[in-house]
Amino acid sequence: MRATVPAHPSRVPGVRAMVADYLTRLGLPAPLVDDAVLAAGELFTNALRHGSPDRGGPVTVGIACDPYELRIFVADRSSALPEPRTADGGEESGRGLAIIAELSDDWGVAPADPGTTGKKVWFSVLLRRTP
Secondary structure, three states, X not given: OEEEEEOOHHHHHHHHHHHHHHHHHOOOOHHHHHHHHHHHHHXXXXXXXXXXXXXXXXXXXXXXXXXXXXXXXXXXXXXXXXXXXXXXXXXXXXXXXXXXXHHOOEEEEEEOOOOOOOEEEEEEEEOOOXX
């Protein structure tokens, strides 16, 4: 699954719903769907705040799933790499990458698709161990 949506805060609920619907149709367990939706929402929000130089520009959300792994990415047009940080107790932001790290088995950054600028930030969840 792959969808491109405008980089706008009003799109966050729709992105979460799209991810939830797709993962539910795949038959994944509800707790895994909930965690993946939360992590995907954090990736999308980070793309809005840090990776979209022009509001409304395209942000792409992609999901790949096989019997062994679920991988979700969000691609934006900024080449600036995400920087994990520790948020102070009173701060309202700064926890997104920590949440993603906690809910996933791995996360990272990949180059943008050929012919585009920016990057893909992704996370993966192991569904079954490789034989």
